[in-house]
Amino acid sequence: QQQVKQSPQSLIVQKGGISIINCAYENTAFDYFPWYQQFPGKGPALLIAIRPDVSEKKEGRFTISFNKSAKQFSLHIMDSQPGDSATYFCAATPGNSGYALNFGKGTSLLVTP
Amino acid sequence: DADVTQTPRNRITKTGKRIMLECSQTKGHDRMYWYRQDPGLGLRLIYYSFDVKDINKGEISDGYSVSRQAQAKFSLSLESAIPNQTALYFCATSRTANTEAFFGQGTRLTVV
Numbered sequence: 001q002q003q004v005k006q007s008p009q010s011l012i013v014q015k016g017g018i019s020i021i022n023c024a025y026e027n028t029a030f031d032y033f034p035w036y037q038q039f040p041g042k043g044p045a046l047l048i049a050i051r052p053d054v055s056e057k058k059e060g061r062f063t064i065s066f067n068k069s070a071k072q073f074s075l076h077i078m079d080s081q082p083g084d085s086a087t088y089f090c091a092a093t094p095g096n097s098g099y100a101l102n103f104g105k106g107t108s109l110l111v112t113p
Numbered sequence: 114d115a116d117v118t119q120t121p122r123n124r125i126t127k128t129g130k131r132i133m134l135e136c137s138q139t140k141g142h143d144r145m146y147w148y149r150q151d152p153g154l155g156l157r158l159i160y161y162s163f164d165v166k167d168i169n170k171g172e173i174s175d176g177y178s179v180s181r182q183a184q185a186k187f188s189l190s191l192e193s194a195i196p197n198q199t200a201l202y203f204c205a206t207s208r209t210a211n212t213e214a215f216f217g218q219g220t221r222l223t224v225v
Contacts, residue, residue: 009153031211043117043205045216046213093211101146101158105153105155
C-alpha cells in the first residue's frame with residue numbers, strides 16, 4: 001500500500017509559471033519529508049527536505065509547504081524553467097531508525113518554452 | 114567517481130535465469146537500499162540493510178534476495194527471473210533514515 005499519495009501524475013507548465021505538486025500521508029510517525037528530482041537516465045537526487053517543526057522551507061526557486069494538521073505537503077517551483085523538466089518524487093519516513101523512505105508515485109513535469 | 118555505482122547498467126536476460134545486480138558505495142554509510150522503479154508506480158522498496166548483519170524486507174521482496182558482502186557492497190539477486198521483474202532498479206545509501214539518500218545511476222533489467 002502506498003503510504004505517500006502524490007498528485008498530479010503529470011504536469012505541463014509554461015516557462016515562468018508556478019509548478020505545484022502535492023503529497024498526502026497518513027502515518028503520523030513520519031517526521032522527514034524530502035523531495036527528489038530525477039532526470040532521464042539518472043538516479044533520483046535530493047532537491048529539498050523539510051521536518052515537521054516548520055511549515056515552510058525555501059531554497060532558491062523551490063519551496064516546500066507543510067501542513068501537519070492536514071498531513072499534506074507540497075512542492076512549489078517558482079519561475080519554472082525548461083531545465084526543471086524532470087520527474088519529482090515526494091517521500092516520507094519516521095524518525096525511528098528502523099525504517100526506509102516511502103516514496104510517492106512521482107510527477108512528470110514538463111516546462112514548455 | 115560516483116558515490117554509488119551499480120553494475121551492470123543494462124541487462125537483458127531470459128525467463129528462469131538467475132541474475133545478480135551489484136552495488137557499491139564510497140560514502141561510508143551503513144544503510145543501503147534496493148528500489149524498483151516502474152512507470153506510474155514510483156520507487157518501491159525491495160530490501161534494505163542497516164549494516165552487514167542486518168537485512169530487512171521491503172514492500173516487494175518476493176522473488177528477490179540480497180547479500181551485504183561488506184559495508185560498501187550490497188547485491189540484489191533474482192533467483193529465477195520472470196518478465197514482470199522487467200524494471201529499472203536503483204541502489205541507494207544514506208547515513209540515517211532521515212537524511213539524504215544517494216542513488217546510483219540505475220540498472221535497466223529486461224526479462225524476456
